[in-house]
Amino acid sequence: VKALITLTTDFGLADGFVGVMRGVIYSIAPAARVIDISHGIEPQNIHQGAFVLANSVPFFPPDTIHVCVVDPGVGSARRAIAVRVGETILIGPDNGVLSPAIETLAAQNGASPSVVALDKPEFWLARVSNTFHGRDVFSPVAGHLAAGVRFSYLGSSLDGFARLALAVPQRGAKGEITGQVVHIDRYGNLVTNISDRDIADLPRDELVVEIAGRRVRGLARTYADGAPGELVALIGSPWKLEIAARDSSAARVLKVGVGEQVLVKAGN
């Protein structure tokens, strides 16, 4: 068995937490291959972890095991779960961080998710802390899966999983769309929850994007369109509307953060 396992956490890379997770996995499944999606999720930011994971899972082989640990409730009553969607398995706390990725995969595969509670201590480390289930529960479970344990053996079957409440773009009476900034990337690009399909019926060249009192006219093709520092709106790599500033940071230019409202309408 040569499983591919991904890790997405808010652990950072300085404290050794992620290396320890790999040590635990390789101790159980020496032939597994463990790769990082991100460990730079802001501490305890479940929405950010969910966003990054959901945008990443479509690009992995179908039989990948994804471990995601953004877990402010570690050691408390929150459940630990594994979810199977088609051939893909996701592992993490049942706090909603997995739900957008599960829904993305389910939509892609037409498969319905199966869920188990990670309630069988034989698949955990012998001694379990109350503060680091990434090491003590989630990594060993991923290791045992990679080593050949069947999904249904991991724990009791559950009816469902916690779903994250996500803001959904709204369409107004005149066809205008109101959405939100849901992610700011390293370059300061503002990624919204408005998809290319949401605005497909608006005229590409005459469309107007309003954010933070500023208006951007027309949809650019690339970040390199427009003058240096100029705001552009374009469809980014997750196929969502994005506001960028050429050779600069739109987040800094506009002084906005996640949650900022974005309005898209036909120009006049």
Add this chain to the structure above:
Amino acid sequence: VKALITLTTDFGLADGFVGVMRGVIYSIAPAARVIDISHGIEPQNIHQGAFVLANSVPFFPPDTIHVCVVDPGVGSARRAIAVRVGETILIGPDNGVLSPAIETLAAQNGASPSVVALDKPEFWLARVSNTFHGRDVFSPVAGHLAAGVRFSYLGSSLDGFARLALAVPQRGAKGEITGQVVHIDRYGNLVTNISDRDIADLPRDELVVEIAGRRVRGLARTYADGAPGELVALIGSPWKLEIAARDSSAARVLKVGVGEQVLVKAGN
């Protein structure tokens, strides 16, 4: 041979130093597997490197090779060493950075450490700089070990290795324990050198922790205990007393750093 090699350094990830170490290792031992523990150790902070390494080594397979390079004396008279404890081998400068990990492994295995000086140029790169022994000495030595060279061939046998002077908790006349903050993690949790065993005879619910003029009563189970922002004391994943602030950073709340004194006593 399919060796597992870990890397712990203060090199950061931006300058390409770590990628180059992997290039050197794979050039010598193409089948090795190289994984990161941390490259975010503060520049030249030997104590932090030692702490992170010592907390990580117990979670790796016994036959792992650990390379640790926090090396302010690179190119000077300080020795370069390899140490074998049971099946595990540690490689690095002889400045104390390896010593807590060696002691952890020796306690775990009941094995006594063997030490060699890395004084045989045939296991180094052909041209050795005075500033990057991670690339020129430690990585090629790890590669040759992974490729099958025997430990004792690496260099001259030594009697011992440099030990880091670590603060040890003190027990006072009334049974109170005085320790120190020894690490601050990404979340701002304050990890102390006071172990769960040190306070095992104190009453869990009535125990008082004093730090920076603040008192925390009782031992919490998880970070999620207590109100948001409230300070809690608990046993963390290295099985040490930790001071945390729910959904916040205890380091920021208390404005303290590594070395801050912590007192634990029975409550009154």
Add this chain to the structure above:
Amino acid sequence: VKALITLTTDFGLADGFVGVMRGVIYSIAPAARVIDISHGIEPQNIHQGAFVLANSVPFFPPDTIHVCVVDPGVGSARRAIAVRVGETILIGPDNGVLSPAIETLAAQNGASPSVVALDKPEFWLARVSNTFHGRDVFSPVAGHLAAGVRFSYLGSSLDGFARLALAVPQRGAKGEITGQVVHIDRYGNLVTNISDRDIADLPRDELVVEIAGRRVRGLARTYADGAPGELVALIGSPWKLEIAARDSSAARVLKVGVGEQVLVKAGN
């Protein structure tokens, strides 16, 4: 086929971009081994990316595939290319970021570079964004190469590639050398473009280095030479003149950045 693929980008590690690149590569070439050189290149800093890549490539096995994506012109008219130098292949935008590495390898191997435009969509992802060719073009091309596709099949043959304009040290009438700081590493060491060969004929002990109005006398051997905080000049790991401050940051001490002028002359 068990290819080694390296990644150098300005993507950072937080947004999941690099994990997605690995997902794409492993989907096409499950047996490939993908390792990071750096993802901490400053956003859109082509010179920094080029510097880090060129210093790293000599330490990898000859048949490595290097992918480098620092790509402010993504989606615009800039070309995407692959370049073969001996057995090594480099992949990236044709904006100069590859050129110092190509020249380093060509000088090392005595090989002349072959160049192809990445203009065959059968080696890309089915849907290509205008903002993330790291995912949609460069990673799948690297994956196909690793899976056995021949270099010449990747696209149309080209006559050359864009070359980065690099500052070159100048020798004055009295034998003095004027160069520049070209990189500042994590420790604040100032790496210049003046090589050990450039100053080989100057007297090592009496040489004077002038930077930012300060004079450093003599060439030190190691960072540990001199008193704490004292400026030292030495030959660093890329075999270039470097200005460092013991146990401190020369960049902070001198308040200088990349581009700062450095003068080296015989002392008087």
